[in-house]
Amino acid sequence: APAMRLLxxxxCRAHCHRVIKLSGxxxxxxxxxxxxxxxxGVREDFLEVAAKLRDKVLAADHVKDPIFASDSPPTVYFIGKMLWSxxxxxxxxxxxxxxxxxxxxxxVDMYGSGPDQGAATAKAKSLELDMPFHGPVDHVELGSTHK
Incomplete structure (x- = not known):
């Protein structure tokens, strides 16, 4: 490992003008x-959705809301690339x-796509899980339908 670090x-010193790291x-x-x-960073539409969601939860009529009322059943979702890894x-x-x-x-609502989507859908069906696969979606679209 020390030899590889030195290499x-x-x-980097010999062949790069600048090394831009995405994490410290x-x-x-x-x-x-x-x-x-x-x-x-954070996209502006994420902040807008958060503000709308906050207003909705703090509103007086949220008690009757089928998704955000305190007695509503939890909604679980996975959003990402469909990979076994x-x-x-x-x-x-x-x-x-x-x-x-x-x-x-x-x-569990599954959102996303990827190389393992077909196999994952087949495995969920074979295990008889309540796991619908919806395809790709932006995070913003889930703000009003999932807690």
């Missing part, structure tokens, strides 16, 4: 050339275990 440091937690390879940049298989196995051992049936 990476040497290569990454290893230091060429401190005189490194710059940490936050390229993500994201833990889809573990999630399905845990949901099946909860169903069999504790008679706990949890519906």
């Amino acid at each position: 990476c440091s040497w290569m 937690t990454l290893d230091v390879v060429a401190p005189e050339k490194e710059l940490v940049e936050n390229v993500h 994201k833990g889809l298989g573990s999630l399905m196995e845990l949901l099946k275990y909860a169903e069999e051992s504790a008679d706990l049936n949890v519906k």
Whole structure:
């Protein structure tokens, strides 16, 4: 590992004018050339949705709201790329275990797409899980339908 770190440091110093890291937690390879940049930030539409959601929850009529009332059933969702490496298989196995051992049936709405979507859909059906796959969606669209 020390030899590889030295090689990476040497290569960065020799071949890079600037090393732009997306996180300050990454290893230091060429401190005189490194710059940490936050390229993500928060999109304005996320802030707008949050403000609307806050107003809705604080409104007097939220008590009768089918999604945000205190006695409404919880809504669970996964949003992301459909990859086994994201833990889809573990999630399905845990949901099946909860169903069999504790008679706990949890519906999980699945949003996203990816190379493992077909296999994940097939596995959810074979395990008879309440796990509908809806395809890709922006986070903003879920702000008014999921807690």
